[in-house]
Amino acid sequence: MAHAAWRYVRRNLSLVVGIVLLGLLALFVGIGHLVVDTGKSRPLSAPAIRPPSADHPFGTDRQGRDLLATMVAGTPLTLRIGFIAGFLGVGIGSILGFVSAYYRGAVDSVIRGIVDIGLTVPGLLVLIIIAVSLRKGLTVDQMALIVASLAWLNPARTVRAQVLSMRERGYVEVARLSGMSGPEIIVKELMPNLLPYLAATLVNAVSAAILASIGLEVLGLGPIDSPTLGMTLYWVNFNAALINGWWWWWLAPIVIILVVFLGLFFLTVGLDEIANPRLRRAI
């Protein structure tokens, strides 16, 4: 058993790399919350612009935030935006994708039309218009909802394509002939086969949502008094930390964002391998 597991791990290295990267991040946040006082992530709680030292291992920024505390407090907030938006997006998107592909006809044309048009429009700009219209001190959760408003497009398209190919398979035909209703077939026959795809789609959606939220935040449309990773980059840009040589200010958020994106990316590749075993031959 252990031997078989080891062999699978060796074949699906991406999955392991993804899980390890995200696990390290979880460890950092978990231990950080126990050891570090996250209250130090508020402005004026530390001396301004100090390079890393024993007191402030990641240094401090210009408004007097301790950057280690900011990272410990901000990383889960950024992930929270990603997960809320990702789950909502995949939930709504896969329902639409199922309905669209299973019932075909007019419903399908409408949903497909909306998705096709929605995907060609630059998402960030639409989100900007939404955020600008609603802006009155956004919270992290409102931010997640804004990002979710476009996060369902991609899942809907992926799920629709998968269901379209599945509904022609033999076992669906058998279920239909044996008198199962449409929703029953969707839940009992299609859903279990789709789960690995949905998992990969979910990870993708979370990653896209985090990217979109960081984009909005860098532009100054984020939750202005939350210490999320994107807001930290906004302050980096706002204070021209790069030109002033305050390297520690942007190093920490960049490294963490890199770990987040790389971890999620390798996780998708690994899940794809589970979802689509035909890839095994290729790689």
Place this chain on the structure above:
Amino acid sequence: MRVDYLARRCGVFVLIVWIAATLNFFLPRLSGQDPVRTKLLQQAQLGGYVHSGIDAMVKDYDRRFGLDRPLWQQYLSYLRDAARLDFNYSIANYPRKVNELIAEAVPWTIGLLGTTTLLSFGLGTFLGALLAWPGAPRWMRYLMPPLWALHAIPFFLLGLVLIYLLAFQIQLLPMFGGYSAGAFPGLNVTFVWDVIRHAILPAMSIVLVATGGWALAMRGMMVTTQGEDYVTFAEAKGLRSLTIFVRYCLRNAILPQTTALALALGNILSGAVLVEVIFGYPGIGTVLFHAIRENDHFLIQGIVFTVIVALGLATLILDAIYPLLDPRINYRRT
């Protein structure tokens, strides 16, 4: 048929333009308050030298979108303005019109984005095809991990790192702007060279990331086509392996790659906006960034609308070219 196909695509384009204008009109009104009016009133209360301009703007805004007119009339007059790309004055830069500001920034964005997209798409497709070629040199396999890793990074993040390494530490290239502060714009060698030097870093941060994505997608498609029956048949016929590779595998793998390009333009643009902000590059992204800072609603709406329309147009052109690449499309009737 070809004409059907084009007509349908043009219809979709008009639909996109209409939806963009409608979103622009209704979204700010959904929140209950009128952010434009609030901003204008704020500005008017601040007074000062811009006061007369604000008065004129409020009057103009009232004439078009006055509360005394029913919503549908306001909506129609907004649609008419949008169709003529007339977005009123910029609140922060009165007396300059929004479309003037956009027209100034657009060439920079098109230059940066066009070059980098073509470059990364071409390079990535070529690399991806090579990666799937059995005869490719061995060292090419070591290219895969860095391509994968780069591809997962947002453009602007790489941009930050590049600025620090190549502009701040070793001062090889300028770190900020589209041309040097003292340079006099004109068509001469010094200025053009200056512009190119400023464009290298932003372009690099887009190309390095995007190439990996295209290479991965192309390699995946190549692997799929190489497993097709017609390739086995071609091998059985005894065709040269180069012929099989180019005419049978590559030719077919290019098609989904082109479709993906049309779909990816939106994402590339969203990423490039942030790259411009990081580099202070004088394109649409930077103008948008300042507009957001100043709460300049007319300018924000104008930019979003213009970009969506421009992108719709680019997708339309790509889709119009597509039948030339894929002869099957001519016969499809739907």
